[in-house]
Each structure stands twice: as C-alpha cells, then as structure tokens.
Amino acid sequence: MYVDSHCHLSFPELRERLDGILADMRAAEVSGALCICTAMEEFELVRELADAHPNLWASVGVHPDTEGMTEPALEDLLERARHPRVIAIGETGLDYYRLEGRSVADMAWQRDRFRVHIRAGRELDLPLVIHTRSASDDTLSILREEGAGASRGVFHCFTETMAVARAALDLGFHISFSGILTFKTAAELREVARFVPLDRCLIETDSPYLAPVPHRGKTNTPAWVPLVARQIAELKGMAPEAVGEATRENFENLFGVQVPALA
Ligand SMILES: [Zn+2]
Ligand SMILES: [Zn+2]
Numbered sequence: 001m002y003v004d005s006h007c008h009l010s011f012p013e014l015r016e017r018l019d020g021i022l023a024d025m026r027a028a029e030v031s032g033a034l035c036i037c038t039a040m041e042e043f044e045l046v047r048e049l050a051d052a053h054p055n056l057w058a059s060v061g062v063h064p065d066t067e068g069m070t071e072p073a074l075e076d077l078l079e080r081a082r083h084p085r086v087i088a089i090g091e092t093g094l095d096y097y098r099l100e101g102r103s104v105a106d107m108a109w110q111r112d113r114f115r116v117h118i119r120a121g122r123e124l125d126l127p128l129v130i131h132t133r134s135a136s137d138d139t140l141s142i143l144r145e146e147g148a149g150a151s152r153g154v155f156h157c158f159t160e161t162m163a164v165a166r167a168a169l170d171l172g173f174h175i176s177f178s179g180i181l182t183f184k185t186a187a188e189l190r191e192v193a194r195f196v197p198l199d200r201c202l203i204e205t206d207s208p209y210l211a212p213v214p215h216r217g218k219t220n221t222p223a224w225v226p227l228v229a230r231q232i233a234e235l236k237g238m239a240p241e242a243v244g245e246a247t248r249e250n251f252e253n254l255f256g257v258q259v260p261a262l263a
Contacts, residue, residue, distance in 0.1 A: 002229055002244040003251045003259055004033040004222035005176050006091075006129065006156045006204035009056065010045040013208050013219055022053070024223035031055055031248070032259040033222040036091050036129060036156075038063035040070040043080055050085035054260050059088040059129055061117055064095040064110045071113065077120035087255040090129025091156060092117035094142075097134040104138075111142060118146040121153065127254050128153030130173070136164045143171055152254065157206050158192070165192050169200055174254055176202035179212030179220065181231045194235045202254070203228040203247045 009015060025033070032055040037046045043060055050058035060080040062072050081089060094110050121128045130153055132139040154174040158165065165175055175196050180186055205228070207220035212227040226240060229247065233240040248259055
C-alpha cells in the first residue's frame with residue numbers, strides 16, 4: 001500500500017474526474033492521500049473531499065505564492081484546523097523563486113504569513129507541510145525561531161541540497177520526495193534521497209503537477225505515487241513495496257491517522 005502525502009485533488013482538472021482517480025488509486029494500491037489547501041477560499045472544497053472519503057484527508061493553509069486572496073489570521077487557521085479530518089497546517093513556507101522585480105526584503109508578508117501558520121501548528125500540535133523554494137536559509141531560521149520542531153512536519157516536494165536535508169532532519173522534520181526524483185536531471189537529488197533515512201521519508205505526487213517518468217508532462221494523479229516509491233527503492237536497494245509500507249507508516253505516525261486497508 002502506498003500513500004500520497006501531498007496532492008491537490010481540489011483543483012478543477014482533478015476534482016472533475018475524482019471517481020476515476022479514486023478507482024485508479026485502488027488499482028495501483030494507493031490507499032490514501034492528503035489533499036493540500038493553498039488558499040482560504042479553497043478550504044471548503046478540500047475539507048469536503050476529506051469528509052466524503054475515508055482515505056482522503058485535508059490540510060488548511062495559504063501557499064506562499066498565493067497573492068490577492070484572503071490573508072489568514074491565526075484564529076482563522078485554528079478554527080478550520082479543529083475539524084477532525086484536517087491533519088496538517090499548510091502548505092506554508094517561503095518562495096523567493098518568482099520575486100517579479102521585488103527584493104527578498106519586500107517579501108516580509110510571506111515571512112509573516114509563514115509565522116502565523118507555524119503558530120497555528122504549535123497551538124494545535126499539528127504537523128506543518130512546508131513549501132520552500134529559493135528560500136531555504138530563511139525557511140530554516142524562521143522554523144527554528146518559532147520552535148517549529150515541537151510540532152514537526154514535512155518538507156514537501158524536496159529539491160534542496162544535502163545540507164538543507166540534514167538541517168530539516170535535525171529539526172525533526174520528514175522529507176517528502178515527488179516525481180522530480182525520477183527526472184533525468186535530478187542526479188543530485190537522488191543522492192539526497194539515498195542519504196535520507198527511510199523512517200524520515202514520505203512520498204507524494206503534488207498532482208496535478210510533476211508527473212513522474214514515464215508520464216512526465218501529463219496531468220499527475222495520486223495513482224502514480226508508486227513510481228516515486230520505486231525510484232527510492234532502487235536507490236536504497238529495496239523492494240518498492242517495502243518503501244510503500246515504510247512511507248505509509250511514517251505518514252500515519254507523523255499525521256496521527258490510520259490509513260484504511262484497501263477494500
Ligand atoms: Zn508546494
Ligand atoms: Zn502543493
């Protein structure tokens with residue numbers, strides 16, 4: 001059994017064909033998926049997915065790239081995160097990749113938003129789903145300043161260096177690998193995956209994005225998460241099923257849920 005720790009089933013291109021995706025997941029032995037929220041306006045859709053399906057869960061949070069939508073106050077996050085199907089805060093973090101003419105100093109609003117999310121996670125003891133791009137130093141120092149190690153979480157869609165992986169692990173965080181791990185150009189990332197202990201690894205699709213090889217460029221779904229497990233298995237010299245089982249167990253321990261067995 002495999003679990004997709006990060007997908008966007010609330011996005012229209014996936015939501016519109018949810019029944020087919022759930023059937024594909026069953027056929028691929030993908031027994032669960034965490035549906036990630038990227039905007040307060042999206043939360044109801046994410047929560048509805050988790051309410052309607054025992055093998056889907058929800059997060060609540062506003063993505064660092066989300067602009068021009070509702071800015072969440074601590075209380076807004078707490079209120080939604082108290083729902084029993086909400087098992088994580090995020091995705092949250094920092095993204096300096098698209099500064100669009102702004103300086104890092106101009107991105108104080110991202111750092112403020114990130115801190116609000118960390119405080120929500122700490123208050124409710126819910127793990128954080130961290131998105132970091134071109135901003136790993138600030139991401140790590142804010143996590144440390146806010147004492148985020150206490151509520152733990154996961155660095156999702158990991159594409160950072162070995163040094164960042166070490167720092168994330170030292171903080172008590174898990175590291176989640178996506179289809180990027182299967183891309184030809186990702187040799188350095190594969191070394192990172194070889195290094196990260198299996199009991200701290202998660203797997204994800206980040207669907208609809210980042211379809212793994214041999215589906216690269218297509219619309220991704222959670223049914224393709226076993227291809228990420230297969231890549232990790234190859235790197236660690238194990239069976240893909242063993243990576244599936246280990247990452248499912250890690251998912252259950254980190255998020256405090258039990259993934260129902262496939263019917
Ligand atoms: Zn992300
Ligand atoms: Zn995402």
